[in-house]
Amino acid sequence: MKFAILAAGNIANSMAEAVSGIDAVEKYSVACREIERAKKFADKWDFEKAYGSYEEMLEDPEVELVYVASPHSHHYQHTKMCLEHGKHVLVEKAFTVNAKQAEELIRMAKDKGLLLAEAIWTRYMPSRKMIDEIVDSGVIGKVTSLTANLGYVLPHVERMQKPELAGGALLDLGVYPINFALMAFHEDVQNITSTAVLSPAGIDWMNSITLTFADGKMAVLHSDMLAQTDRQGVINGDKGYIEVQNINNCEEIRVFDLARKMIARYERPQQINGYEYEVISCMKAIEEGKTECPEMPHSETLRVMKMMDSIREQWGMTYPCE
Structure with missing residues (x-):
């Protein structure tokens, strides 16, 4: 192609x-x-x-x-x-x-x-299926909540600072914790609460988002363009929890029991750099x-965009290009 x-x-x-x-x-x-x-x-x-x-x-x-x-x-x-x-x-x-x-x-x-x-490459990676299979196995029991964060030191990146380029942490970084949550929890989001620290130019330097789902699950999310975070995703259950090392490009998945003892660990499959999976999926879909x-259907793209619209509305944050 x-x-x-x-x-x-x-x-x-x-x-x-x-x-x-x-x-x-x-x-x-x-x-x-x-x-x-x-x-x-x-x-x-x-x-x-x-x-x-x-x-x-x-x-x-x-x-x-x-x-x-x-x-x-x-x-x-x-x-x-x-x-x-x-x-x-x-x-x-x-x-x-x-x-x-x-x-x-x-x-x-x-x-x-x-x-x-x-x-959004994390939707297409084999590690996504691995996470789902571990959760579905019941090893961590009934899942109730998750946390996810993504942060890099990016104040020097010009496009991130400019409202006219739709800068800020949300669209660039926050989209990953949001997608992490929606890939793990499939029910409708019933409530969204969020807060942000805005720059003098009016873009979000950092934010915190809490999603409450219709079945009672909760996701607590954070993104930050001023500080380095551990990029970790944690899925919590009544028998243990799963740690995903780097939600932006999964490096390893660790499973812990109620004693916080690691009982399993999984490495991601070998890859070129992770971007290849979305291209392969596109070619297959075109054929x-x-x-x-199927990994990122239009319905999910719209779901995420509508959520981010709602979040920005809570902050009073708009872009000149809207």
Whole structure:
């Protein structure tokens, strides 16, 4: 499949590394606003073509699947452009800035019969199935709650600080604890309470979110762009608990009993860098004529976007691009 990358920032390099290890992917083209940057990226990762315009690349009839790697603020615009040109799209998380944008893009993809998928890699990784199987085995008993956090020291990252680029911790980091919770607990979310520390520019530097589910389960979540956290997810039951080391890219799963004694540990399968799973899923879905991937269906993308809209409303936080 002829694979293209729209916008060649840091995350695009990670995707290029991943697809370099997938035999079925042809590294076809990359586009940037500056042709020299595109050429440099194409040379580095051995892509066949480089474009200095997104529109020009999308007019290339050979392009099949486009990975949108631009900032959150531009996902809606760039994904819409891809769909208008008849391209299948894998768009980086967070999917869009808000649910309204997401609904329009999903509707458009379905009308055109094109694949549209959110590239939240943790949904596609084999470790997700491993976690579910451990919980379903009953080893930790009846599950009642979980905690999850993700934090990195990112004040130097310009796009994270800018409201006009939909910056802040929530869309970039908070989306992972939220997805961790929704992958573990499948009932409807009955109540959301949250608080945030906002920057002078009006984006969230850090936040705390509590989800209460219809069956009585609870998830306590935290994301932070000013400090390093342990990135741990813990699922609690009446017979023990599970620790997931690094919810952003699971490194190991540990199981503990009521005496807090570790009774099992599982390593994640070997991987290129973790991004490959979402691409493989997209290719399979395209071959089967689907407009969504089963690991991250449109209904879940919309669910997350609506939750984040509700959370930002509690904070009074909006973006200029809305």
